[in-house]
Amino acid sequence: MSVARAVATRVGTSLLVVWGAITATFIALHSGKGEVIDAITGSAQVSPAVRQQIIQDYRLDDPLVAQYLHYLWRLLHLDLGQSYSLRMPVARAIGQQIVPTFQLIVVASLLALVVAVVVALLTANRSRRVRGPASSVEVVLVALPSFWFGILLLTFFSFKLQWFPSVGSDGVASIVLPSIALAATPAALLSQVLRHGLERTSEEPFVLTARTRGLSSQAVLVRHVLRHAAAPTITLWGWITGALISGAVVIEQVFSREGLGRLTVTAINGKDFPLVIGIVIVAATFYTVVNTVIDAAYAWIDPRLRVDPPARRPVRTITPTSEVSA
Amino acid sequence: MTVLPIVSSSSLRRRPTRRVVGIALSRPAVAVSVVFLAAVVIAAVWPTLFTDVDPNGARAEDTLLAPGADHLFGTDQNGRDLFARIVHAARPSLLIGLSASALALVVGATIGVLAAAGGRRTDWTFTRLLDVLMSVPGLLFVLLVIAVRGPGTGTTIVAVALISVPGYARLVRAETLRLRGSAFVEAARALGWSHTRVVLRHVVPNALGPVLVLATIGIGSTIGVVASLSFLGLGPQPPTAEWGSMLSTSRDYFSVAWWPAVFPGLAITLTVLSVTVVGQHLQRRLEGRGPA
Secondary structure (H helix, E strand, C coil): HHHHHHHHHHHHHHHHHHHHHHHHHHHHHHCCCCCHHHHHHHHCCHHHHHHHHHHHHHHCCCHHHHHHHHHHHHHHHHCCEECCCHHHHHHHHHHHHHHHHHHHHHHHHHHHHHHHHHHHHCCCCCCCCHHHHHHHHHHHHHHCCCHHHHHHHHHHHHHHHHCCCCCCCCCHHHHHHHHHHHHHHHHCCCCCCCCCCCCHHHHCCCHHHHCCCCCCCCHHHHHHHHHHHHHHHCCCHHHHHHHHHHHHHHHHHHHHCCHHHHHHHHHHHCCHHHHHHHHHHHHHHHHHHHHHHHHHHHHHHHHHHCCHHCCCCCCCCCCCCHHHHH | CCCCCCHHHHHHHHHHHHHHHHHHHHHHHHHHHHHHHHHHHHHHCCCCHCCCCCCCCCCHCCCCCCCCCCCCCCCCCCEEHHHHHHHHHHHHHHHHHHHHHHHHHHHHHHHHHHHHHHHHHHHHHHHHHHHHHHCCCCHEEEEEEEECCCCHHHHHHHHHHHHHHHHHHHHHHHHHHHHHHHHHHHHHHCCCHHHHHHHHHHHHHHHHHHHHHHHHHHHHHHHHEEEHHHHHHHCCCCCCHHHHHHHHHHHHCCCCCHHHHHHHHHHHHHHHHHHHHHHHHHHHHHHHHCCC
C-alpha cells in the first residue's frame, strides 16, 4: 500500500467516524421521550413563530430520511443550529468557551508527556528499588479519580497554603492545579507504556551494538532506544489527548473554571439539546483530528512505516561508513 | 520465551491454607487488595456489621465535626456521621459499577461473537460500529445518553455500560477468531457438529477467561466513571447516596472542612485501586498459563 493510499484510507476512516458520531446525535435527538421539537427547545420558552422556524430549520414535517439528510447538509455547512436557552447560535456558545478548555487540554497533555518521558527514562532498566516505587505510584495515579485528586490539590495548595487561586480561569497561576489534576492519570499511563517499550527495546541487538561503540547506557537510551520505543507511546498520547476533553469537563467543575465543561453541564441541566449535540460533534471531530494527525506523525517518527510492506525488511548491510557516521 | 509455572510443585503439595498464606506473603499488595475488597463487599451486603450509626441521622449541633473518637471520619454539613454514610454508600456504588460492567460484558461479548462467527459483512459492520462508538470520547457519549434519558440510576448504568461495550466486543472477537483456527475447534467440526454448536459449546467458554479478567479491571474504571458523573450531579439522583455524590456535596464546604471531601474519595480510589491490583494479578496468572 502506497503512502498516498494509506493516508486516503486513514482520512476516509476518520470521515466515516465523524459521520457515525453525527448520526448518533441524530438518533439521540429522535429517541427522547415526547416530540422532537420539545427536545430542541428544551427548557426554554419559545414563541409560536420561533417554533415554526425550528420546524422549518430541522424540516420536522418531512420524512425521517429527508430530515436526516438535511441535518447532515446543515452540519456540512458548519451550521450547528441555535441554543434556545442561551439565545445564541451553538457555534458562538462553543466558540466563547473553547479557548480555556483548549488551553487546559494542551497544557495538561504536554505536562503528561514530559513527565512520562522523564520518569520512564529515569526508571527504565533500573533496579527494583527504583522501579518499584515508580510503578506503585503509577498504579495509584491510574486508579485515582482525577476530580478527587483535583479536590485534594485545591484543599492543600489553595485553601491551606494559598499558593494558587481556587476559582476562575484568569492568568497562568489558575491553570497550574487543574492541569496537574488532569495530567496525573495520563502521565502515569504513558510512563508505564513507555518504560515497558524502553525495556523491551533495550534487549534488541542494535542497542548492544551502540553500547559496544562506547556510548553510555543513558546515552543509548535517549538517542536510540527512546526513538525506537516512542511509537506506541505517541499513539497512546494522541488517544489520551483526545480523551482529555472528557476529563476537562469534570476538572473544570472542580476548579470552577470557564470552558466547555461548564457549558456541557449547563446544557444538560437546561435540556439544551442543540448545545449538547454541538459539543459532542465538536469533541468527536477534535478527537478524530488529533488521532489522524498522530497517525500521520507515526511515519515521521518511525521510518519503518514509510516503507512499502514488501521492502519492510530490507537486508541490513553494515558498511564501515555507516558504523562511523552513526 | 519460557513460561514458568506460577505454582511451583512444592507449593502444590502444601495444604491450601498454607498456599494462600504463601501467595499473601509473596504478593502483599494483592493480599491487601483482596482483604479491602472483601470488606467493601461485606459493607455493601451487611453495612450494620461495621457501624450501627444511622447514616441519615442529621444532628444540627454536630455539623462539620473533625474526625475524632466520636466520629471516626468526622461529620458532614448536616451533622451526619461520615463513616456510617460511606459504609452505607458502598452498596449503591458497587451495584451500579457491577451492573454497568455486567451489561457491557453481555452486550460486548454477544457483538464480539457475532462479528467473529458471522460472515465477513457482519464482521465489517460491527467493527465499524465499534470504531464509531470508540470515536467519541467516553464521557461525552455518556452525557449524550443522559441528555436523552435524563439523569438517574438506570441511565447511568446504560450509559456507562455503552462506553465499555467496544472493549469487550473487540477482545471477544479477537479471542473467537484466534480459537476458531485451533485444533480442538477443528476436531469438533470434524465430528460434524453445527457451526452454532461449535461456537457456543467450544469457542465461547474458552474465550471467556481473558474477558472476565478485563471485566474485573473494567469494574474498577466503571466505578470511577460513575463517581465522576455523580460528582457532576448527572449520575444517580438523591436519595441514592453514593460515594461520588457525597463528594459532590462536599464541594461547597471544602474550604472549611477537608474530611467530607477526602474520605469518600479515598473509598472510591481504594476500591478502584484494589480491583485493578486484583485484576492485574489475575491477568498475569492467565498469561502465565501460556496459550490455551
